[in-house]
Amino acid sequence: MKNISCDVLVVGAGAAGLCAGSVTSKHGLDTIIIDREDQPGGILKQCIHNGFGLRYFKEELTGPEYACRVAKLAADAGAKIMTGTTAVEAKKNADGSFTFKVFSQKEKVCYISSKAVLFTTGCRERTRGNIITPGTRPAGVFTAGAAQKLLNISGYLPGKCAVIVGSGDIGLIMARRLKWCGIDVKAVVEIMRHPSGLTRNIVQCLDDFGIPLYLGHSVTNIYGKERVEAVDITPLADGKPDFSKTFKVDCDTLLFSVGLVPEVELAKQLEVKINPATGGAFVDDDYETTTPMVFASGNGLHVHDLVDFVSEESERAAGSICRRLSGAKNSDKVPVTVEKTLKYVVPTQATRGEKQSFYFRPLIVANKATLEARADGKIIKKRLIPFVRPAEMLEFELEIPAECKEMEFALTGGELL
Amino acid sequence: MVYDTVIVGAGVTGAATAWQLGRYNIKCAVLDKAADCGFGVSKANSGIIHGGFHHSVTSLKAKLEVEGNLMIDSMQHALHFPYVRTGILVAAFSEEEMQTVEKLYHRGLGNGLKGLELCSKERTLELEPKLQDNVVGSFYAPNGGTIEPYRYVFALMENAQLNGVEFKRNTKVVSGRFADGIWHLECEDGSVVKSRYVVNAAGLFADELSKACGAEEFTIRPRKGEEYLLDRTSDARPSKVIFPVPTKTSKGVLVIPTPGGTTMIGPTADMVDDKEDAATTGEHFDKILAMTQNMVKGVSRRDVITAFAGLRPAIEGDDFYIAPSEKVPNFIQAAGIQSPGLTASPAIGVYIKDLLKKCGLELVEKSDIIYENPGHPEVRNLSDEQVQALCEKDESYSRIVCRCEQITEAEIIDAVRCGHTTVDGVKFHTRAGMGRCQGGFCSAKILEIISRESGIPMQELTKRGANSRIMAGKLGTLEVKL
Structure with missing residues (x-):
């Protein structure tokens, strides 16, 4: 069995892993980025639409273009990218290093040991099973991402007439994509009273194509023994389906775009603690998890709206790894929490006297709300935010006061969901 | 061509019968309307090897259950299917329930x-710490276990085929008539299969086949059971199968540690009219969740990864109906094989073989019986050295395709080469x-591998045969109307 050693092992060669790997490599750290797929780039490879990179590259790119750019950054910096490589086990060694067992096309079964680990594992899609949609189990039921891969990578049509469950961004992008392939899209059905996807995607992918969006509705039955034949759509009243108003829509395809779940199963093997609010790891402002020298960033940490944010966050995580491997000690931190108007904050620990970027997901809808930062209960900074939706991530830069004991963030004004 | 025996239905009953008949010098075929074996009743059930205490041994059902249970271990050794003798705990949560538990004991x-044990609260919690602390006591049967029912059927059919039994998929028998000592079975595609003897193992449709062959008239009424599967990371996974105290009509809702590493909760029991109604319902999930949460710690809605429903082929009376037809010659009825049919199946196979012999079928054992199936390597269960050795010969053993279950490309190729060319297969x-x-x-990668290995074009691949196509054609073949 081959044993490979390196300074930094990055798990996942999507935008997060590639951007982080380019930073650690440039810094002179021996970096290996592993990925299960045959090509680097992660999910970007199947996102053939544009709109990527406006912030990070200052130009508009498609997903595959963005993937190529960041893969080149990593390769040029000297990172070793091992594709076709799946990590199956992770363990912590007595000397503080880590060893991963991997299956690799090139090395077969082998072990990779490193001084630091960065998890950039991305997400998986929630499925029909996760949200317990009743009905038959025919062919024609896909997650939106699986259908996207089938269409954009393999070149096959998932059906001829679709209903989309959930208004997540992938579902919205797929609604437009299906239309462009000649597939009828009968409806997008969202259980919440507000879309879960970005507003620009509602406009560009649904409104522009006349695709109806049913907010506050749920798919309550699936018909068809062999292939999907129809679905029942039911409006919700006080959070419960009102079956007296159920209507049936014929379709042969059902796509689920009902949320993303960070992939943390491998991190859990290293005793990384998971934040129930994000589904990803708890991290401090170094992006270090509760297990020392194990870091996390990107969608595997919390779900981002834009890949540009993923790249920026991962560069910061990589910067921390460089400092820590150069001997910097983990400093004393302040706990960071949120009020009930916010779903979560990342990071949940921050260093006093340093400028930090915080990311939030709102739980309120408002056309104007104030984001407040409170140090030991006192407001130290606030910002008026003109457009607040759960679908839109918030970012806030702040220097934590030197004497502070705890930090809290809240949104005031607006309607609590 | 006239077969000596044709078995209609490649579920667990038909497959176990074929496994037995493969050992004799006869020409035998199994016909099934589905795209693969085990695709009816057998694929969707709790996968329990029962302990033999739910029914009195005076019934044929209980006799075959006890016998079948004793055969499973040696069969696993030869046929290689996922099965674990976990033991069964029937847990009582009141003194009243404890009385029923004592009766079962x-x-x-x-x-x-x-090896049966009547357990105190302390002994119960020692045997299964995952049980809720308000458990009063239990009955422990170490002889019960869990099995992957579809893999078990595949293994039986594989062995039957190794011994020369033919398996005809996508072959639906619509009627049969007996003339000049030979059964003529007419199939939906117009073909006629001839055989001296027929075994009716048509599961939910055994009543229709019986009628279409002029044999006894009876009714199979489907009784639906819904099951929910929890992720392998669920805290609820017990070490033993957990049964509640049974009611008159059902063995109740169980918590099952599947051999594959997931945890299953279910089933319900509801009479339905449609023999193809395998839909799940929202209300039942809430019921199953509450019932299992009351028994076992850590059962959570968050861990549900999928749901399915199966249909039990229920028949009038309490027993299996396994007997030669009294109306037509050389026709063996094997109907109403519901729980504990899976457990009883090895003994059912032997029993039907003996019935055929009694009806005059000459059975001479072959000299070259193949008792063992070749193994199907499962990389996730092998040592590093074993995997390395496999990879030296075939590098597709190093390519993990299904990341959640750690299944390699080689294992998928193996399945296709065994004849399983649908996605479900x-x-x-x-x-x-x-x-x-x-x-x-x-799924996209799996479709590509199936297509490449089977030669079936991508757009014709199905989930489980017939019209269950996965895709609607190639990109660019639909007219775009914007």
Whole structure:
């Protein structure tokens, strides 16, 4: 069995892993980025639409273009990218290093040991099973991402007439994509009273194509023994389906775009603690998890709206790894929490006297709300935010006061969901 | 061509019969209307090897259950299917329930079972710490276990085929007539299959086949059971199968540690009219969740990865109906094989073989019986050295396709070469697509491998045969109307 050693092992060669790997490599750290797929780039490879990179590259790119750019950054910096490589086990060694067992096309079964680990594992899609949609189990039921891969990578049509469950961004992008392939899209059905996807995607992918969006509705039955034949759509009243108003829509395809779940199963093997609010790891402002020298960033940490944010966050995580491997000690931190108007904050620990970027997901809808930062209960900074939706991530830069004991963030004004 | 015996139905009953008949010098075929074996009743059930204490041994059902249970271990050794003798705990949560538990214990003793324990609260929690602390006591049957039912059927059919039994998929028998000592079975595609003897193992449709062959008239009424599968990371996974105290009509809702590493909760029991109604319902999930949460710690809605429903082929009366037809010659009825049919199946196979012999079928054992199936390597269960050795010969053993269940490309190729060319067939043979992402990441790759290995064009691949096509054609073949 081959044993490979390196300074930094990055798990996942999507935008997060590639951007982080380019930073650690440039810094002179021996970096290996592993990925299960045959090509680097992660999910970007199947996102053939544009709109990527406006912030990070200052130009508009498609997903595959963005993937190529960041893969080149990593390769040029000297990172070793091992594709076709799946990590199956992770363990912590007595000397503080880590060893991963991997299956690799090139090395077969082998072990990779490193001084630091960065998890950039991305997400998986929630499925029909996760949200317990009743009905038959025919062919024609896909997650939106699986259908996207089938269409954009393999070149096959998932059906001829679709209903989309959930208004997540992938579902919205797929609604437009299906239309462009000649597939009828009968409806997008969202259980919440507000879309879960970005507003620009509602406009560009649904409104522009006349695709109806049913907010506050749920798919309550699936018909068809062999292939999907129809679905029942039911409006919700006080959070419960009102079956007296159920209507049936014929379709042969059902796509689920009902949320993303960070992939943390491998991190859990290293005793990384998971934040129930994000589904990803708890991290401090170094992006270090509760297990020392194990870091996390990107969608595997919390779900981002834009890949540009993923790249920026991962560069910061990589910067921390460089400092820590150069001997910097983990400093004393302040706990960071949120009020009930916010779903979560990342990071949940921050260093006093340093400028930090915080990311939030709102739980309120408002056309104007104030984001407040409170140090030991006192407001130290606030910002008026003109457009607040759960679908839109918030970012806030702040220097934590030197004497502070705890930090809290809240949104005031607006309607609590 | 006239077969000596044709078995209609490749579920667990038909497959176990074929496995037995393969050992004799006769020409035998199994016909099934579905795209693969085990695709009816057998694929969707709790996968329990029962302990033999639910029914009195005076019934044929209990006799075959006890016998079948004793055969499973040696069969696993030869046929290689996923099965674990976990033991069964019937847990009581009140003194009243404890009285029923005691009855089960005594019935088990009466049925000749070994190693049974009537357990105090303390002993119960020692045996299964996952049980809720308000458990009063239990009955422990170490002889019960869990099995992957589809893999078990595949293994039986594989062995039957190794011994020369023919398997005709997508072959639906619509009628049969007996003339000049030979059964003529007419199939939906117009073909006629001829055989001296017929075994009716048509599961939910055994009543229709019987009628269409002029044999006894009876009614199979489907009784639906819903099951929910929890991720392998669920805290609820017990070490033993947990049964509640049974009611008159049902063995109740169980918590099952599947051999594959997931945890299953279910089933319900509802009479339905449609023999193809395998839809799940929202209300039942809430019921199953509450019932299992009351028994076992850590059962959570968050861990549900999928749901399914199966239909039990229920028949009038309490027993299996396994007997030669009294109306037509050389026709063996094997109907109403519901729970514990899976457990009883090895003994059912032997029993039907003996019935055929009694009806005059000459059975001479072959000299070259193949008792063992070749193994199907499962990389996730092998040591590093074993995997390395496989990879030296075939590098596709190093390519993990299904990441959640760690299934390699080689295992998928193996399944296709065994004749499983539908997505469900490959899934049941390998577990690829059974994990927490439910095929979200790997389905496109799996389709490509099936297509490449089977020669079936991508757009014609199906989930489970017939009109269950996965795709509607190639990109660019639809007219775009914007």
